[in-house]
Amino acid sequence: xxxxxxxxxxxxxxxxxxxxxxxxxxxxxxxxxxxxxxxxxxxxxxxxxxxxxxxxxxxxxxxxxxxxxxxxxxxxxxxxxxxxxxxxxxxxxxxxxxxxxxxxxxxxxxxxxxxxxxxxxxxxxxxxxxxxxxxxxxxxxxxxxxxxxxxxxxxxxxxxxxxxxxxxxxxxxxxxxxxxxxxxxxxxxxxxxxxxxxxxxxxxxxxxxxxxxxxxxxxxxxxxxxxxxxxxxxxxxxxxxxxxxxxxxxxxxxxxxxxxxxxxxxxxxxxxxxxxxxxxxxxxxxxxxxxxxxxxxxxxxxxxxxxxxxxxxxxxxxxxxxxxxxxxxxxxxxxxxxxxxxxxxxxxxxxxxxxxxxxxxxxxxxxxxx
Amino acid sequence: xxxxxxxxxxxxxxxxxxxxxxxxxxxxxxxxxxxxxxxxxxxxxxxxxxxxxxxxxxxxxxxxxxxxxxxxxxxxxxxxxxxxxxxxxxxxxxxxxxxxxxxxxxxxxxxxxxxxxxxxxxxxxxxxxxxxxxxxxxxxxxxxxxxxxxxxxxxxxxxxxxxx
Numbered sequence: 001x002x003x004x005x006x007x008x009x010x011x012x013x014x015x016x017x018x019x020x021x022x023x024x025x026x027x028x029x030x031x032x033x034x035x036x037x038x039x040x041x042x043x044x045x046x047x048x049x050x051x052x053x054x055x056x057x058x059x060x061x062x063x064x065x066x067x068x069x070x071x072x073x074x075x076x077x078x079x080x081x082x083x084x085x086x087x088x089x090x091x092x093x094x095x096x097x098x099x100x101x102x103x104x105x106x107x108x109x110x111x112x113x114x115x116x117x118x119x120x121x122x123x124x125x126x127x128x129x130x131x132x133x134x135x136x137x138x139x140x141x142x143x144x145x146x147x148x149x150x151x152x153x154x155x156x157x158x159x160x161x162x163x164x165x166x167x168x169x170x171x172x173x174x175x176x177x178x179x180x181x182x183x184x185x186x187x188x189x190x191x192x193x194x195x196x197x198x199x200x201x202x203x204x205x206x207x208x209x210x211x212x213x214x215x216x217x218x219x220x221x222x223x224x225x226x227x228x229x230x231x232x233x234x235x236x237x238x239x240x241x242x243x244x245x246x247x248x249x250x251x252x253x254x255x256x257x258x259x260x261x262x263x264x265x266x267x268x269x270x271x272x273x274x275x276x277x278x279x280x281x282x283x284x285x286x287x288x289x290x291x292x293x294x295x296x297x298x299x300x301x302x303x304x305x306x307x308x309x310x311x312x313x314x315x316x317x318x319x320x321x322x323x324x325x326x327x328x329x330x331x332x333x334x335x336x337x338x339x340x341x342x343x344x345x346x347x348x349x350x351x352x353x354x355x356x357x358x359x360x361x362x363x364x365x366x367x368x369x370x
Numbered sequence: 371x372x373x374x375x376x377x378x379x380x381x382x383x384x385x386x387x388x389x390x391x392x393x394x395x396x397x398x399x400x401x402x403x404x405x406x407x408x409x410x411x412x413x414x415x416x417x418x419x420x421x422x423x424x425x426x427x428x429x430x431x432x433x434x435x436x437x438x439x440x441x442x443x444x445x446x447x448x449x450x451x452x453x454x455x456x457x458x459x460x461x462x463x464x465x466x467x468x469x470x471x472x473x474x475x476x477x478x479x480x481x482x483x484x485x486x487x488x489x490x491x492x493x494x495x496x497x498x499x500x501x502x503x504x505x506x507x508x509x510x511x512x513x514x515x516x517x518x519x520x521x522x523x524x525x526x527x528x529x530x531x532x533x534x
Contacts, residue, residue, distance in 0.1 A: 094394065136493040140420035147428025151400065154435060158393050166439065173436050177429055197496055 015124055023130050031110050035265035038324055040072045042265075045328040079258035087160075087251050094159035099252070099259035102152020106266040109145040112138070113273040114199050116283050116313035117292050119305050128283075128313070129199065138197040142274055143184055146229055150176040152263060153231070153238050157248035168247025171339065172231065172238030178346040179228035179235075185354030186222040189215055189361045190278050203282035207289045212279040218357045219279045221350050226275060228346070230267045233331040237342060272323035273316075280319050283312035291315075372412055379405030396435040403427040415494040 040055065044067065047054025055068035086095060116128035127133060131141070150173055157169025191197045193214060194205035202211075212219045228235040239247045249260055276282055285291055292308035299307065337345070382402035389395035403426040410419035452460075475481060503511050 091391070091394075094397075134493075136414075136416035136495050137420050138496075140417065140424070140496075144420045144423035144428065147424045150428070150432055151397070154432065155393075155397065158435075158439065170436065170439055173432050173439075177432055180428070191496075 019124075019126055020130075023128070027110055027115075027130050028107070031107065031266055031269050032262075034269050034320075034324075035262055036072055036076070037069075038265045038268065038328070039075065039261065040069055041324070042328050042331070043071070044068065045325070046332045049329070049332040076258070079255050082254040084254040084256065089161050090251060091159040091161060094155050095251075095256075098152060098156035098159050099256045099263075101155050102149070102263040103259045103266075105145050105148040105152070106263040106270065109142050109267075109270040110273060112141045112199055113270075113277055114203060114282055115273070115316045116309055117290075118200070119292050119309050121305075127200070128309070133198050133200040135198075139187060139191070139199055139202065139278070140197065142270070143180075143187065146183070147180060149229070149267060152260070153248050156252065156260060157238075160248065160251040162250065164244040164246075165248050165250050167244050168238045172248065175228055175235065175237055175342055175346065176231075178343065179225040179350065182221055182346065182350035182354045183225035183229060185351070185358055186218045186225065187278065189218045189354075189358050192358075192361050192365055199277050199282070203277060203284060206281040206284060210279060210281045210284075215279070215357065215361065217353060218361075221354045221357065222275065222279065224345070224350055226271045227327075227330070228342075230271050230327070231264060232268065232327055234334040234337050235342060236336060237339060242336075268324060268327050269320070272320050272327065275323050276316060276319035282319075283316040285311065285315045372409070375405045375408035375412065377405075378402070378408065392438045393435060396431055396438060399434070400427045400431045403431065414492070417494050417496055417499050 044054045046052075055071040058068060058070035058074050060066075060070045060073075086092065111130040114127065114129040114133075118125060118127045118133075120126070131137070153172040153176075154169045157165040157172070160166075190202060190211055193211065194202040196202065196205070227233075231238050237247075239249060241247075249257060252260060288294060290308075291311045292305050295308040295311070296304035298304060379402050382398045382405060386395050386398040386402060389398060403422060407419040407422040407427070410416070410422055
């Protein structure tokens with residue numbers, strides 16, 4: 001069977017291209033949908049923790065309420081149809097571009113994460129991550145994208161041109177750059193343990209023992225820095241609504257505000273996915289190192305592989321959702337730090353611990369090799 | 371692809387000089403660094419591209435912008451308008467220098483001997499980078515480490531003095 005067709009003089013292999021398009025659509029829709037649902041989960045979770053009922057009024061067709069999940073549609077519609085107010089004192093061009101600068105890097109991060117086990121069909125190998133493995137960029141890619149996340153906050157705050165927003169931008173820039181160092185140090189220890197920096201290899205290296213048990217201290221450093229990187233409580237200094245109004249969000253309204261909000265939740269999804277990949281074995285299921293192979297042996301070559309792939313995707317999704325819930329849980333449990341405490345934790349606690357962790361594993365690996 | 375990235379790099383660099391607004395100029399700088407990262411990708415060196423984005427687009431530009439923001443309240447006096455003679459003189463000077471540089475590049479023997487095909491199309495990885503750094507370039511690596519350490523110690527001393 002011929003798998004290529006010619007278009008504008010180019011031979012295009014149908015199956016890899018179609019697979020790539022399908023992956024892009026699924027990942028884009030999945031991340032967008034999940035982050036939208038998370039806005040509802042945040043409100044419902046807050047209500048749960050504070051012993052309230054939370055959103056429960058929106059109805060859909062008759063009396064169908066479903067725990068108020070239709071508030072989600074209501075929120076979205078409200079944001080879209082609200083008047084798009086551009087205050088007179090803002091930097092107009094940057095004011096328009098800031099929500100995009102927040103949104104685009106947030107969307108890009110997930111592309112490297114493998115969300116299921118790779119499988120073979122006919123002569124092709126299908127990888128369940130938008131960027132195929134062995135690309136040479138590996139886990140450096142999400143770090144690079146995370147480094148860009150700060151521009152959204154920074155541009156939004158500067159474009160807003162008021163004191164509170166400006167303060168928020170400077171806080172955000174300072175703490176995100178500080179905590180990125182701790183984050184990178186924790187990730188480097190994982191690279192050394194796995195002997196590679198490709199996410200597929202890192203997951204493969206966690207067969208039998210997840211990195212969270214192999215490197216508990218590194219995981220703690222990563223977790224704390226992840227909270228800082230996503231601007232979530234107890235580190236939401238850029239927003240800080242009790243201190244600086246709403247920080248960089250103050251002047252925004254309508255769908256611009258929507259994009260800035262949404263990008264926060266997309267960051268949350270991405271960092272949860274990274275945590276699952278780096279420390280919790282990605283799509284791996286405990287005591288089942290190779291679901292596709294195992295189920296193929298049990299159920300035969302027809303249903304087995306597909307069920308195996310679905311099972312691995314479900315395992316990944318379960319870990320991802322657990323971390324998303326953890327972020328919401330912490331947000332409504334812990335109060336915000338003081339600013340000097342934030343800097344103290346970043347530079348004098350997380351950085352030395354990250355370094356010590358790195359050196360310890362370097363020493364272990366050196367001793368094992370000698 | 372090369373043209374696209376080269377145009378992004380050069381266009382953003384040009385916009386950087388044309389911008390009157392310091393923060394917008396900083397954003398243009400980020401875009402220009404991005405173009406360079408794309409060029410690294412085309413040279414099959416994704417590691418350099420990632421590091422370019424992490425360090426230059428991410429950290430350095432944001433530090434520059436941070437300083438710009440800190441100095442916001444401080445108004446400098448506007449620069450004096452350059453006269454016509456100065457304008458013409460500088461344009462001629464730049465043109466002569468640019469022509470000289472281009473001529474130098476084109477007449478160099480290294481360019482004539484350069485193969486059209488890139489020598490190795492193998493993907494650069496972190497492993498290869500590490501091996502290279504710790505074998506061929508070990509002296510340079512140590513020197514950079516020493517330099518950074520002394521810079522850091524100097525920074526700490528400066529801050530300490532201020533605190534006292």
